Amino acid sequence: MITKSVRGNRALGIMGATILVTAVTLTAPAPASAADFPCGGGASKTSTSTTSWMGGCQSTQARIDRYYAGLPRSYYGPQAAVSSVTASDGTLIGNAARFLVAGGSGPQWSSWIYF
Amino acid sequence: MVERRSRCVEAIAAVLLALIAGCAACAQPADPYDGDLRRALSQATSDFERQVLTDRRITRAEYEEAVRRYVACMQANGIGFEAVDQGLGYYVYVETPTSPDHNTINPRCQRGTTLLIEPIYTGMVTNPAKADPRDLVAKCLILKGLAPEEYSAGDLAADAAADYRNAPFDGDDPRVRTCHQNPSIN
Numbered sequence: 001m002i003t004k005s006v007r008g009n010r011a012l013g014i015m016g017a018t019i020l021v022t023a024v025t026l027t028a029p030a031p032a033s034a035a036d037f038p039c040g041g042g043a044s045k046t047s048t049s050t051t052s053w054m055g056g057c058q059s060t061q062a063r064i065d066r067y068y069a070g071l072p073r074s075y076y077g078p079q080a081a082v083s084s085v086t087a088s089d090g091t092l093i094g095n096a097a098r099f100l101v102a103g104g105s106g107p108q109w110s111s112w113i114y115f
Numbered sequence: 116m117v118e119r120r121s122r123c124v125e126a127i128a129a130v131l132l133a134l135i136a137g138c139a140a141c142a143q144p145a146d147p148y149d150g151d152l153r154r155a156l157s158q159a160t161s162d163f164e165r166q167v168l169t170d171r172r173i174t175r176a177e178y179e180e181a182v183r184r185y186v187a188c189m190q191a192n193g194i195g196f197e198a199v200d201q202g203l204g205y206y207v208y209v210e211t212p213t214s215p216d217h218n219t220i221n222p223r224c225q226r227g228t229t230l231l232i233e234p235i236y237t238g239m240v241t242n243p244a245k246a247d248p249r250d251l252v253a254k255c256l257i258l259k260g261l262a263p264e265e266y267s268a269g270d271l272a273a274d275a276a277a278d279y280r281n282a283p284f285d286g287d288d289p290r291v292r293t294c295h296q297n298p299s300i301n
Binding site: 044045051053065068071076080086109 | 234
């Protein structure tokens with residue numbers, strides 16, 4: 001009986017963990033504020049597009065993630081002073097941008113910043 | 116007679132001054148992207164980049180070769196990745212499915228292929244005079260009748276900060292999106 005209860009608790013734990021992982025996977029990362037963009041760069045979004053501006057960085061790249069035909073799909077704009085990308089298939093997962101920052105060992109990309 | 120000579124000397128001096136001023140202007144780089152091209156050449160990490168950038172110009176064929184090398188590298192590393200021509204003068208990229216390895220592989224593949232070449236080429240295509248990009252977009256929106264005549268780069272910045280919720284246009288309108296993606300095409 002005790003064994004059954006432990007097994008039951010384990011099963012519930014696994015189910016809970018599975019639900020949590022699924023929820024985290026399907027939810028876009030927390031939005032960033034304007035202050036989170038490096039070198040005075042910026043970004044704007046709509047439900048079908050992302051545009052980013054490099055500010056004082058060396059370049060930027062816009063990204064929009066969508067869920068289409070059962071798969072997550074990412075669209076990337078060009079690396080540019082102003083990067084813009086549009087996509088309207090499926091449903092929106094999130095909008096993001098990253099920024100190329102000059103560094104001692106050459107330019108380095110920031111991580112993708114979801115906003 | 117003396118007065119006539121004096122006028123003649125003044126005229127010659129004026130012409131010489133104009134020529135000198137003209138030569139000074141000639142010495143300035145005519146290409147607004149010249150500085151970017153020089154910096155990119157100094158940061159080049161591959162023979163391909165050096166070969167492209169040495170003459171301080173990027174042709175369409177050279178840009179396309181950079182994109183081809185980048186995409187081939189991504190695909191060789193198992194990423195479902197392709198370049199798409201949307202008729203904007205440059206390529207965008209689609210990744211299906213979104214790969215958890217993107218952030219590891221992508222910088223390796225961009226290095227030596229598109230990292231330095233693509234931003235300059237895209238700039239030359241979308242903003243050849245290297246004007247204020249927001250000003251260009253604002254003018255594009257006015258030209259297409261999507262924003263009022265007085266709409267400015269500052270208005271666009273404010274509207275962008277609010278994700279176009281209060282903008283005089285629909286941010287999802289394809290014409291608006293085209294103005295953002297390449298304000299230099301009509």
